[in-house]
Amino acid sequence: MRGWLAILFCALTISVFGQQPAANVHFRAIDVYVDSGSVPLAAYQLEFSVANVPTQIVGIEGGSAKVFREPPFYDPKAMQGERVIIAAFSTEAPEQLPSGKTRVATIHIMTTGETRPKFELKLRAAADATGKRISATAVCGEKP
Amino acid sequence: MNMQDNVPPESEQNLEAPAELAAALKASARRKVFVPPTLDEAILKAARAQLRRGRKPNVFRWPRWILWPALAGGCAAVALIAHLLAPRQFVREDLNHDGKVDILDSFALARELKHGGSLPAFLDVNGDGVVDDRDVNAIASQAVALGKDNRL
Numbered sequence: 001m002r003g004w005l006a007i008l009f010c011a012l013t014i015s016v017f018g019q020q021p022a023a024n025v026h027f028r029a030i031d032v033y034v035d036s037g038s039v040p041l042a043a044y045q046l047e048f049s050v051a052n053v054p055t056q057i058v059g060i061e062g063g064s065a066k067v068f069r070e071p072p073f074y075d076p077k078a079m080q081g082e083r084v085i086i087a088a089f090s091t092e093a094p095e096q097l098p099s100g101k102t103r104v105a106t107i108h109i110m111t112t113g114e115t116r117p118k119f120e121l122k123l124r125a126a127a128d129a130t131g132k133r134i135s136a137t138a139v140c141g142e143k144p
Numbered sequence: 145m146n147m148q149d150n151v152p153p154e155s156e157q158n159l160e161a162p163a164e165l166a167a168a169l170k171a172s173a174r175r176k177v178f179v180p181p182t183l184d185e186a187i188l189k190a191a192r193a194q195l196r197r198g199r200k201p202n203v204f205r206w207p208r209w210i211l212w213p214a215l216a217g218g219c220a221a222v223a224l225i226a227h228l229l230a231p232r233q234f235v236r237e238d239l240n241h242d243g244k245v246d247i248l249d250s251f252a253l254a255r256e257l258k259h260g261g262s263l264p265a266f267l268d269v270n271g272d273g274v275v276d277d278r279d280v281n282a283i284a285s286q287a288v289a290l291g292k293d294n295r296l
Binding site: 042043044045073074075077078081083084085086087088089091124125127131133 | 240246247248250251252254255258281284285287288289290
């Protein structure tokens with residue numbers, strides 16, 4: 001009887017501790033912004049990556065502006081990786097397009113370790129409603 | 145200084161040419177040698193040419209070994225110019241002909257579709273026989289594809 005109790009105790013212990021996530025795994029949400037100044041933003045393409053800590057991209061969602069609310073285009077292979085290229089466009093009229101600093105996407109990542117991740121963001125293209133390239137900047141930051 | 149150092153040796157002190165030799169030398173000095181004017185002129189011309197060559201300014205001359213590298217550089221420059229002037233080839237998806245496939249190409253096709261009108265068959269990127277939103281998505285997918293070529 002005691003033997004069976006010991007086995008049961010061990011099994012319960014293993015199952016409980018086995019389900020505990022590793023203590024140094026963090027899930028983070030990174031907001032990505034594009035600032036097109038006074039020009040309405042119709043399209044963008046950028047590359048996001050994390051290089052200094054083990055990272056897995058686990059999700060990508062759209063932004064705050066109505067025309068960029070849908071998740072952007074991305075390569076599904078980027079999931080579980082540390083680098084992704086995202087892009088989106090809208091064929092709406094310029095009045096419907098956002099200008100200034102706009103949140104265009106949120107990228108969810110899982111990092112391992114206590115080191116604070118450094119995000120790299122490179123804007124590859126931005127265009128106005130006519131498809132003409134415009135000057136813009138991209139920034140990102142972790143959601144508090 | 146020893147004075148005897150300047151005195152020639154005894155064998156050279158009483159040197160005198162034989163009388164015949166002295167007479168012949170004196171006669172040759174009096175005799176006139178005829179130089180034809182054409183020869184005189186030719187000699188003068190050659191002398192002037194020689195002097196002119198001597199007066200040439202000392203200009204920098206390229207060393208001979210530089211010929212081949214210069215020739216190779218010239219050929220490379222010609223090839224580069226030919227390459228730049230040659231009509232550029234663009235991939236089908238590069239609709240705006242900026243040399244890369246990105247979201248702006250997809251956006252360009254989407255705008256064309258929105259405006260309506262007939263679109264050329266080469267825009268049928270996915271090969272399903274029609275130019276539609278699926279071609280827009282195909283170009284966008286190519287634009288964001290993770291490959292070694294599109295790393296920033």
